[in-house]
Amino acid sequence: MAGFYLSKRSKDNLQGVHPDLVRVVERAIQLTKVDFVVTEGLRSLARQRQLKDAGASKTLRSRHITGHAVDLAAIVGKDIRWDWPLYPQLAAAMKQAARELGVPLEWGGDWKSFKDGPHFQLPFAEYPG
Template sequence: MNLTKTSLARLQGVHPDLVRAVKRAAADWKDPDTGFIVTQGLRTLAEQKLLKAKGASKTLNSRHLTGHAVDLAATVGGAVRWDWPLYDKLAKAMKAAAKAEKVPITWGGDWVNFKDGPHFELPRNLYK
C-alpha cells in the first residue's frame, strides 16, 4: 500500500528511524481491503496540553513532542476504523517492519495502564 500525501506530510519532523519503519510497514502491507494512515507525528506542547485536557493523553511528557512517536489509524475500504482487532493487525505489521529495519519500537497497545492502539514510539532509553 502507498502512504497518502497527507500521511507523508505528518511524518515531517519524526525521527528518521521511525519514519523508515512506518514506510516499510506500508510497503509490506498485503491486504488490499485494509491499510492505515498517519494521523499524527510531531506535536506541539499546546497540542499536547489540549489532548491531555480532553483525556486523549495521560502525559505532558509525550514522545510526540520530540518526534519520537507516531499515531496510525487503521482503515477499511479507505475509511478510518477503531475496531481493536485492526490495531492488533497494524501492530503486527509495524513490529515486523521495525524488526526488518532494525528499529526498536514500543506499541501503545502493549501498555498495561493505558492501552493506546494507534501509538508507536521509539524507546526513551535508546532515543533521547
C-alpha cells in the first residue's frame, strides 16, 4: 500500500460536505491503490449553473449544492489524470469505505447516461435535502 493521505486542498474542498461523505473519503484515501485529490465538494448554485452551461453537468439539482457530493481526481506521480481506467479503481476504494462505514453511496460512473467517473454522492432517498 502506498500510504496516501488527504492534501490540504482536499481537506479544504471537504468543508461544508456532509460528515458521512467526509468519513467515506477519509477512509477511501487509506484504501485506494490510486492517489486522489478532492477537486470539488460543496458548490454554489452560480457555480453549478456555470458547469451546466458549459455542458459539464446536466442538472441544477446537483448534490454538490447541498454538500452531498464530491468530485475526485486521480493523481499519478504528481499529475492529475482523467484516464477512465483510473476511476473504477477510485470507485472501488470509495465503495469499500462506504460499505465498511455503513454509508450508502452512488458513483457517477455507474450511471446509464452521462457517466461521471470523478463524481460520488449520497443518495437522495437516504439523504434528502
